[in-house]
Amino acid sequence: MNRIVIVGAGQAAGWAVHTLRGQGFDGEIHVISNEEQVFYERPPLSKQVLSQEAEVESLNLFSHEQVNDFSVTWHKPDHAVKLDKADKTVHLESGKVLPYDKLLIATGSRARIPVSAWSSMQNVYTMRDIQDCQKLTEKFKSAEHIAVIGGGWIGLEIAATARKQGKQVEIFEYGSRLCARSVSPEVSDFLKHLHESNGTAIHLNATKLHLIETADHHVDVFDADIKLKQFDCVVVGAGAEIAKELAALAELDVKDGIVVNEYGQTSDVDIYAAGDVAIHPSLGYCIQSWANAQNQAISAAKSMLGEMTAYQDIPWLWSDQYQCNIQILGTYQPEKTHQVVIRKTTETQISFFYLDANQRLLNMIAVNDSKLIKLAKRWMASQRELDPAELQDPDFNLMKLK
Ligand SMILES: Cc1cc2nc3c(=O)[nH]c(=O)nc-3n(C[C@H](O)[C@H](O)[C@H](O)COP(=O)(O)OP(=O)(O)OC[C@H]3O[C@@H](n4cnc5c(N)ncnc54)[C@H](O)[C@@H]3O)c2cc1C
Structure with a gap:
């Protein structure tokens, strides 16, 4: 070859x-x-x-x-x-x-733009590549009021970054909860609380959004025919x-x-x-x-090259929002989930475990706990049976379960 x-x-x-x-x-x-x-x-x-x-x-x-x-x-x-x-x-x-x-x-x-007319609006942005990022960084120097359309990971990260810079931010999400495709309702609630407590307004079920760019290049956001507010820019984070x-x-x-x-x-x-x-x-x-x-x-x-190597990794991804490093291991499988266990070690360290009928880990979300994610990768690979009481107890040292 x-x-x-x-x-x-x-x-x-x-x-x-x-x-x-x-x-x-x-x-x-x-x-x-x-x-x-x-x-x-x-x-x-x-x-x-x-x-x-x-x-x-x-x-x-x-x-x-x-x-x-x-x-x-x-x-x-x-x-x-x-x-x-x-x-x-x-x-x-x-x-x-x-x-x-x-x-x-x-x-x-x-980046997916749900309404094609939005692509040609000067103050509607997406975030996929370096150029997108440079344009938005430039806009953030003057923008004060920012609408984020889409309450998925990228939309939430942009909202958090904007809030940390002191902007007024509102998130408009089509669905009834945040990150609904990848996490359970408990985690969606956690994310909603995280953003609201940092001063972001969240509008769920925003199914009839409509944008009009004004002559002076602001963007009016409408819910059906009702004008909600005018923004300096809109960032669309509506999936890929x-x-x-x-x-x-x-x-x-x-x-x-x-x-x-x-x-x-x-x-x-x-x-x-x-x-x-x-x-x-x-x-x-x-x-x-x-x-x-x-x-x-x-x-x-x-x-x-002929060295046949099977790809069998358990999905893992992370997101950083405000003071939280959020890591997701495995995938959300509501149909297989038998029990959800929540472990809260401190105000900012919390983990969500999703167990199947045999008490094996299907999916896990850990906030500010990388060590636990590393350990959980081993539990998943070895199909270890876990005790929900131990998982939940913040005083039980899970590192004992190596
Ligand atoms: C803003 C942002 C934040 C993210 N944050 C996280 C995170 O925190 N954690 C995480 O796990 N993942 C995150 N991701 C996801 C992660 O970056 C992607 O999964 C990863 O980049 C995918 O890599 P890829 O090589 O498949 O595609 P890409 O990195 O998208 O590369 C594909 C390239 O192919 C080019 N291309 C497409 N079609 C053609 C063509 N016909 N001819 C020539 N070139 C073409 C594209 O323009 C692009 O340059 C994030 C993604 C984005 C956009």
């Missing part, structure tokens, strides 16, 4: 290249990126970079020397527009046609759209994302996918997390 082509240059692509070279692959690696900035991580965009506590350079996954040593042939900014499975080629917007021996699709996802169109056009097996096996292989043996765009092989849906993008890409890259 001589040439590997990778579409996208985000978290998954970066770790794929690092792994390919680390495993001794000395053929050509071509990377197509529609962003000028490549191999960077996105989590700090809505946190430390937006709050100007960190520089954009700190996002780089690798040093400049490392990236040079990867000897990548770059195609950027350029856009892959078509795959030809029969010819084993990728067609780029610039007109280039790149042949491949193996291909990795690592196209991630995009999976960038699966290349695979769909090429008639690979595609559902909500690209279907892959545990090695990251799609329905075409020479085409792999990893990161936000790929469906998690055992869960059956896309996981949008930093760790998933990195680790699924590492296993796909090894498998591309």
Whole structure:
């Protein structure tokens, strides 16, 4: 095999290249990126970079020397527009046609804007890449009243960052609770309390939102026909759209994302996918997390080289909001959850455990307790039976259950 082509240059692509070279692959690696900035991580965009506590350079996954040593042939900014499975080629917007021996699709996802007219409004923002973050950072220098549409992780982080800068913030969430797709009602209540106690107004069931940009570039937010308020800007954090169109056009097996096996292989043996765009092989849906993008890409890259490496990680992600580091292990599965146990060690350290009928951990959310998450990873991997009374008791040392 001589040439590997990778579409996208985000978290998954970066770790794929690092792994390919680390495993001794000395053929050509071509990377197509529609962003000028490549191999960077996105989590700090809505946190430390937006709050100007960190520089954009700190996002780089690798040093400049490392990236040079990867000897990548770059195609950027350029856009892959078509795959030809029969010819084993990728067609780029610039007109280039790149042949491949193996291909990795690592196209991630995009910010979803629920109403297309909002995309053309000057003071409606999204947060997906460095440019989005730079535009919003600039706006935050003058904006005082900020509406956040969407009470998911990114919306909540942006709201917290804005509040910490003294802005007036209101969150409008379509559903009846915050982060409803990924956490239980108990955690949604915790998040609501966290934001309200920090001075943010939260409007749930905001199903009929309507925006009008005024002549002086403020944004009026309406609920149906009733004007609620005028804001200096609106940030839309209404979920992600999976960038699966290349695979769909090429008639690979595609559902909500690209279907892959545990090695990251799609329905075409020479085409792999990893990161936000790929469906998690055992869960059956896309996981949008930093760790998933990195680790699924590492296993796909090894498998591309013939060292078949199954990806079986338990999903894990984190979010930082105000004084809380919130970590989520496993996935929320209400149909399998038999018991919810809440452990409150201090006012700012609280954990939520979701146990199945055999008292095994299905899912856990820990606020300000990284050590406990590390331990819980072991419990989940070994399918350990847990005693709810011990989990709940703040005086019981859970580290005894190593
Ligand atoms: C603001 C923000 C905060 C986040 N915070 C957290 C967090 O706290 N914790 C956590 O676990 N996760 C977090 N995430 C999620 C995490 O960053 C993503 O899951 C991760 O970036 C996915 O990596 P990826 O490589 O699959 O996709 P991406 O990083 O999105 O990279 C895909 C790249 O491919 C490019 N591309 C797409 N289509 C084409 C094409 N046809 N041709 C060329 N290029 C193309 C895209 O423009 C993009 O540059 C956050 C995400 C965002 C946006």
